[in-house]
Amino acid sequence: MRTRWTVRVEDLRTRLPLGGGAARATLEPVSVSVVVNGLAPDAPDGREECIDLEPLCHWITESWPQTAPTPVLEARVNELLARVFDADRRVQDGWVG
Numbered sequence: 001m002r003t004r005w006t007v008r009v010e011d012l013r014t015r016l017p018l019g020g021g022a023a024r025a026t027l028e029p030v031s032v033s034v035v036v037n038g039l040a041p042d043a044p045d046g047r048e049e050c051i052d053l054e055p056l057c058h059w060i061t062e063s064w065p066q067t068a069p070t071p072v073l074e075a076r077v078n079e080l081l082a083r084v085f086d087a088d089r090r091v092q093d094g095w096v097g
Helices: 054-066 073-087
Strands: 002-018 026-041 091-096
Touching (some): 002 073, 026 054, 026 073, 054 073
Antiparallel strands (some): 002 026, 026 091
């Protein structure tokens, strides 16, 4: 049987390149929270049956800071939401703050 799960990551700290251009971009401290809802087994037998946000957290702290700078933080929110939905097809909706 499947049930709706909510998985949260709160106050994950990273640094992102923000600014008007590559020459002016600086790594700025950012605190990220993510809430993901999706369907998964109600009694999972292993990690592969769970909605696992550990790879997403690794991307947020290790890979995301290496991406090209952007002048607006809202673009970063859209990047992260796209990553949330790409991470697991069982994800039904998500929130980023």
